[in-house]
Amino acid sequence: MFINRVHIRIPGLHIPTFAVFRKSPDQASAETQSRDCCQLILYLSGMGRQLFADNDIGIEPGSLVIFPPGLPHAFRSSTNRMPLCLMIEFDLKGARSNQPAVYKMNRSELIELRQRLAYLFKLRSRARGVLHMESATVVLQLVISLLRVAGWLERVPELNSGPGESAIHRLLYSVDLTTPLQQIVRKSGYQRDHLNRLVKKETGLSLGQVRMQRRLAKAKELLSDGIRVANVANEVGFTDQSYFSRWFRQQTGRVPSHWPRHGQTANSPA
Numbered sequence: 001m002f003i004n005r006v007h008i009r010i011p012g013l014h015i016p017t018f019a020v021f022r023k024s025p026d027q028a029s030a031e032t033q034s035r036d037c038c039q040l041i042l043y044l045s046g047m048g049r050q051l052f053a054d055n056d057i058g059i060e061p062g063s064l065v066i067f068p069p070g071l072p073h074a075f076r077s078s079t080n081r082m083p084l085c086l087m088i089e090f091d092l093k094g095a096r097s098n099q100p101a102v103y104k105m106n107r108s109e110l111i112e113l114r115q116r117l118a119y120l121f122k123l124r125s126r127a128r129g130v131l132h133m134e135s136a137t138v139v140l141q142l143v144i145s146l147l148r149v150a151g152w153l154e155r156v157p158e159l160n161s162g163p164g165e166s167a168i169h170r171l172l173y174s175v176d177l178t179t180p181l182q183q184i185v186r187k188s189g190y191q192r193d194h195l196n197r198l199v200k201k202e203t204g205l206s207l208g209q210v211r212m213q214r215r216l217a218k219a220k221e222l223l224s225d226g227i228r229v230a231n232v233a234n235e236v237g238f239t240d241q242s243y244f245s246r247w248f249r250q251q252t253g254r255v256p257s258h259w260p261r262h263g264q265t266a267n268s269p270a
Contacts, residue, residue: 008136017089018139020044020117023075023082032074037091038098039073040066040146042105042113046083049076052100059083062105066150068098086117088143092152101150108192109149112182116142141186149191168202172210177218178237181207216251219244223259232256 008015016037023046032051041050043063050057050065052073057065059075067073077083092098105113116138123135147153175184184207185192192207199207215236222232230241233256238244248256 006136006139008140010140012093013143014091015088015139015143016091017087018143019087020084021087022084023077032072034070034072035067035089037069037089038067038095040064040086040088040090040143040150042086042146044084044086044114046077046079046081046085048078048083050074050102051076055100055102057102060104062107062110064101064103064105064146064150066098066101066147066152068095068100070096071100073100086113088146090143092147095152098152101152103150105149106191106193108182112185113142115182145186148189166202168198172199172203172207173214177211177215177235181211184211212251216248219248219256220252220259223256224262226261229256 004017004019006015006018008018041064043059043061045061046059048059050059050063050073052065052067052071057063059065065073075083120135120138120142123132123138144153171184171188175187181192185195188195190198196207199205199210203210205213219232219236222235223229227235229245233239233241233244236244238247245256248254248259252259
């Protein structure tokens with residue numbers, strides 16, 4: 001089991017338990033259970049059926065279910081391999097009036113969540129098993145984002161835009177070029193697919209395409225100023241200089257080292 005008791009508190013939310021574990025055979029039967037607090041279960045692996053009230057829901061990797069306090073529920077495995085789960089118990093103000101939530105995370109959301117868990121595990125290992133402030137912050141951010149995607153918390157409201165400038169435009173052009181797309185999605189408060197639709201409506205391009213255009217324009221500018229290729233790669237979010245060089249040539253037909261500086265002509269061979 002990874003972590004267990006955490007007891008993280010902010011106004012309106014208390015998280016006593018945060019655990020990653022593999023269900024035992026007796027836990028994967030159809031035995032009904034309920035909790036005095038809310039329970040969030042995210043299935044990281046495994047297949048089966050989630051039973052609650054009159055519902056019988058198919059479970060697969062990426063399935064997220066959230067139960068209000070006191071609701072009886074059970075899980076029935078459909079394979080011999082027991083599922084790996086993230087289980088979070090929490091007290092949320094007003095949650096007793098909430099309905100159970102079932103949400104299927106898409107591939108990019110699940111990858112991002114696994115990355116957060118890996119980072120949390122690394123933080124805990126460095127701290128010799130002690131949950132320090134940075135780990136608690138990661139746990140809190142993860143819980144809030146899961147409650148948002150499942151509809152138990154409202155989305156982050158749109159930023160106030162300046163004259164002639166939309167909130168989406170501000171989001172796209174305010175983040176650093178080294179910021180991973182997953183963090184941009186988290187900052188927006190939207191699911192990635194929905195954010196992509198908003199960005200495409202605004203620009204005609206996907207989120208990734210807009211970021212690529214910004215990176216390319218910045219790379220050209222820095223190379224024209226005579227900045228070293230390795231430094232340019234880092235500035236626009238590439239940790240691998242060779243990969244950056246291949247990418248730049250695909251976009252421009254020229255390797256970065258042959259990009260003309262200010263005052264030079266563009267007739268050097270690529």
